[in-house]
Amino acid sequence: MTAPAREREESVRAGWARLWRAGRPRLTRANLYICVLAMLLGFAMVAQVHETRSSGLENLRQEDLVALLDSVNQQSLKLSKEADELTATKKQLESGTGDQAALQAATQRLETLGILAGTLPATGPGIRLTIGDPGNNVRPSDILNAVEELRDAGAEAMQINGVRVIAATYFAASGGTGMVIDGTTVHAPYVIVAIGDPHTMATAMAIPGGVVDGLKQLHATPVVTSESRVAVTALRPATSPRYAQPDN
């Protein structure tokens, strides 16, 4: 064993010996104080450990609590904002009933416009005006007159010999017999089917000096029959205007 090693051995032994000597039970006042302090330390350690384990927020200091509250507030603000957004989305989705109503209205509008534009067939109460023309005296203007009179009386849908009458319908003379309506040549007898209030329209036809009278003067044979159900089945293809643009 070398000298430094032996020295070290001795110093270690001396250390343990000192510790042992100091640890020997001695009943002095100082030792009592130390014992009490050690007891206090152990007690405090346990109390603190217990406190730290058992409590969440109550042993945090005020500024930590304020910071915590701040962050919680911020988070709650963020979450409530998110909740607002989601509520708005939900409301939007729920107003699918509103969309349903809009769809219904749009469908109704489409039907109305389809009847007016002649793209949909229509049935309903109305009259049938049959004009026999043995002398070939009836001019397009006479038919136009009858149509205008019917419109005046509230006709909602009309057709003449299988040609739908709409706002853009034109009546023109043909080279031979009959006439041209919207590019289609029609011949007598002209059968005008109009949907509307049958009584009003029949009365309008029968006015003295009116349509029926005028046609009779041309030696034609107009016959008006009121029917509880007539069908306007002639259709026109839907066309979109080339020049006119909606101006809102």
Added chain:
Amino acid sequence: MIPAIGLLVGLVIGIVLHPDVPLGLQPYLPIAVIAALDAVFGAVRAVLDGIFDDKVFVVSFLSNVVVAALIVYLGDQLGVGSQLSTGVVVVLGVRIFSNVAAIRRHLFHA
């Protein structure tokens, strides 16, 4: 020996009684415990150095605890309580480490 028994007795009492720390003491108790631990390790080191004195130990223990609590209290009043208690813990931790290192050198020469 007797102080170690005292420590054990204190631990057992604490475990049995399950004490609640008073609200006013709550910020200071952890720091006080760390300070007391520092005093204890310092005392063991002093024993090994052969310079241990009962009176010095009692005074240093109590003053350590009181000063640590006072520093934290002052920091709380100044609005830097958490930073200051962190600083106190760091300083006491460093001291404890150096004391433990000295004890280790004495007892194991390593």
